[in-house]
Structure formats: structure tokens, C-alpha cells
Amino acid sequence: MSQAQEKRRPGRRPGTADTRGEILAAARRIFAEKGFDKATIRGIAREAAVDPALVHHYFDSKEGVFVAAMQLPVDPGKVIPAILSGPRDQIGRRLATLILTITSDAQAREPVMALMRTAMTNEQAVTMIREFITRAVLSRAADTLGVPPLRMEAAFAQMFGIVMMRYIVKLEPLASAEIDEVIDLVAPTVQRYIDGD
Amino acid sequence: MSQAQEKRRPGRRPGTADTRGEILAAARRIFAEKGFDKATIRGIAREAAVDPALVHHYFDSKEGVFVAAMQLPVDPGKVIPAILSGPRDQIGRRLATLILTITSDAQAREPVMALMRTAMTNEQAVTMIREFITRAVLSRAADTLGVPPLRMEAAFAQMFGIVMMRYIVKLEPLASAEIDEVIDLVAPTVQRYIDGD
Structure with a gap:
């Protein structure tokens, strides 16, 4: 996680208990706004004010983010x-x-x-x-x-x-x-x- | 249409321009409340304050009332x-x-x-x-x-x-x-x- 990203929202620490939830909330907004094809991990990370590497770390892929964000039972x-x-x-x-x-x-x-x-x-x-x-x-x-x-x-x-x-x-x-x-x-x-x- | 039915809602005449529409509005309420099976033409007529014969006259059957009430394209x-x-x-x-x-x-x-x-x-x-x-x-x-x-x-x-x-x-x-x-x-x-x- 880059320091630059962290500085955007002061006080935020990487990987705290609610970071994952905040990424998912950001993902739901981005998917609803842009659709699945045009949404990117980078864009979701920006919306959540975290480093894209953290999104990859938690969810592996854009599909993985979608599955988690929509609470789908299988990937x-x-x-x-x-x-x-x-x-x-x-x-x-x-x-x-x-x-x-x-x-x-x-x-x-x-x-x-x-x-x-x-x-x-x-x-x-x-x-x-x-x-x-x-x-x-x-x-x-x-x-x-x-x-x-x-x-x-x-x-x-x-x-x-x-x-x-x-x-x-x-x-x-x-x-x-x-x-x-x-x-x-x-x-x-x-x-x-x-x-x- | 019986005089008795007519007396329930003074001023209502049989078969006026909006009678059909009032029957359909009554039908939508009755179908939503009772389902299709338990709804009856008699009950719909009562809800619309018209004689059941008028409902039969306009729509032929309970199915016909449903089709018209839901504006289905075919019966x-x-x-x-x-x-x-x-x-x-x-x-x-x-x-x-x-x-x-x-x-x-x-x-x-x-x-x-x-x-x-x-x-x-x-x-x-x-x-x-x-x-x-x-x-x-x-x-x-x-x-x-x-x-x-x-x-x-x-x-x-x-x-x-x-x-x-x-x-x-x-x-x-x-x-x-x-x-x-x-x-x-x-x-x-x-x-x-x-x-x-």
C-alpha cells in the first residue's frame, strides 16, 4: 500500500476490520455506476481510498470483488x-x-x-x-x-x-x-x- | 342490474362510461387481497357496487376479468x-x-x-x-x-x-x-x- 494513497484519508490504516467492508461498499457503487465491464480494481480502490494491491489481496480479481460485493454463494x-x-x-x-x-x-x-x-x-x-x-x-x-x-x-x-x-x-x-x-x-x-x- | 344493487351507491347508473373501469379497479383489489382462486365475480361485483350480471356481461368469466384487470395481451x-x-x-x-x-x-x-x-x-x-x-x-x-x-x-x-x-x-x-x-x-x-x- 502506497503512502500517497493512505494520505488521502487521514487516519485510515491498511487492512483494519472494516477496510474489507469499505472496499465492498465502494465496489457496489462502482459496479452500479459503470457496469461490470467498465469497472476496474483501480477505480474501486480509488473509490475506497485504498491501494489497488489491497483489493487484489482481499479478492484476487474483479470477479472476486463482484462475487463478494453481491454476496453471491459461489464464484x-x-x-x-x-x-x-x-x-x-x-x-x-x-x-x-x-x-x-x-x-x-x-x-x-x-x-x-x-x-x-x-x-x-x-x-x-x-x-x-x-x-x-x-x-x-x-x-x-x-x-x-x-x-x-x-x-x-x-x-x-x-x-x-x-x-x-x-x-x-x-x-x-x-x-x-x-x-x-x-x-x-x-x-x-x-x-x-x-x-x- | 337490480334496483337493490343500484341503491347501494346513489347516483350510479348501470353501464356508464366508467363502470367498466370501476369493475376493473375493484377486481385488482379483490385479486390482490384474495388471490385468483378465492376471488369470485360476486365478490368483485360487490366491491364495485354493481350487479354480478354486469361483470359477466363485460368480461364473460373470472379469467376474463383478470385478463382485463391486468391488461394481459391475450386471454x-x-x-x-x-x-x-x-x-x-x-x-x-x-x-x-x-x-x-x-x-x-x-x-x-x-x-x-x-x-x-x-x-x-x-x-x-x-x-x-x-x-x-x-x-x-x-x-x-x-x-x-x-x-x-x-x-x-x-x-x-x-x-x-x-x-x-x-x-x-x-x-x-x-x-x-x-x-x-x-x-x-x-x-x-x-x-x-x-x-x-
């Missing part, structure tokens, strides 16, 4: 490579299992739902969410698998729709179905989009 | 039987075409989006929306086609997810794709849920 940068690296003919099942397992936990689900609620009602937030989904999730999967982006988006739309209908609209029997039954139902759909059938 | 009670009555192996395509054609018109789409926004943020509205989707759309389709309700819900979730990602989140290339390309992409998925593959 796509970590789980997606793991999902994609297994047998290709089981990717649909692994993706469906991951998404349905994470969202089955109410505490893990809530921040994702909060983000979707915001997206529905706030045009600025939509840009940030669209760019994050595109960069961190869909482009990564489409590139790694060699699947056309439109097909990855259809697969994503299927999983998104299932989560919304299960947990927000609470359609029955979907809302009360065992998670394995839901996985069996949608995994073949996701797999077909990946296979190009 | 599922009219379009679904038409969709389901054609060749069974083309139902996926007809459903996908209907939903994507209706939602491609911004004016027709807006009330549907408004309803979904409300559902995301208002627990009371969710009940009304869930009950309407279940009675007016999904149960009708599942019963007519002999498809398990869970599969109809997965098909509905696919179409819902596509509309959300195309028009709200605006994922590219999905948002800019030609409607025919999107239909080609999702119609086989909807058809497979119906066929039980």
Missing part, C-alpha cells in the same frame, strides 16, 4: 472450470445439480434473488448483471465448450426459469418436488443445448 | 384451446411462436413484465399470479394434453426464462436474435417436455 470463476472439465456428456447434469443444490439453500439463494429483483426494477443494475453473467458465466462456458452463445443462453434461461418458478412463483408440483426429480427433468435439456441437438 | 382461455387443438407434434412450436410473437410487441409485453416485477417483490401478488398461471394456463394444458404438471412447468419455465433474458436482462446474442431463430432453438425443448422424452 463462477472457480466452479465453472470444475464443472466443464469433467465428462462432456454429463455437463448438463453437473450444471443442473450445481444450480439446484446452491439455490436449495435459502441463505445462499437470497442474494441471488435480491440481484434478480434489482434487475427487474432497475435499468442501471441490469447492465451490471448482464455484463457479469456474460463475462463470468456464459462466455466462459461457451468458449470452453465450443457451444454457440445463443445455445448457452437458452440453457441458462431454462435453469433461471426453473429457479424462479420453484422459489419465487412457487408453482406446484415444482416447488415441492425433490431436487433429484427436478435435476432429472432439466439436465437433458441443458445437455441438448450443449450438444447442439 | 389464455381463448388462445390455449386453439394452440392445443392442432397437430400434437407441433404444439411446442405453436406455443413458442405464440409466446415469442406476443412478447415481441413492447406494448403487449409491458403489462406481463409489470406483473412479473410485482411477483418478484410482493408476496401477496405472487399468490394471485401463481394461481392464475396454474388454473388458466398450466392445468388446462396439462389436462388437455395428458402431460404431467411438472413437465408443463418445466416448459413454461423455459419460455419464461427466454423472455426474461431476451427483454429484461437483454443477453446478447439472444436479445437481438431474429424471432424465428429463437423459436427454432426452444420449440424442440417445449415439444420434448410435452412428449415426455
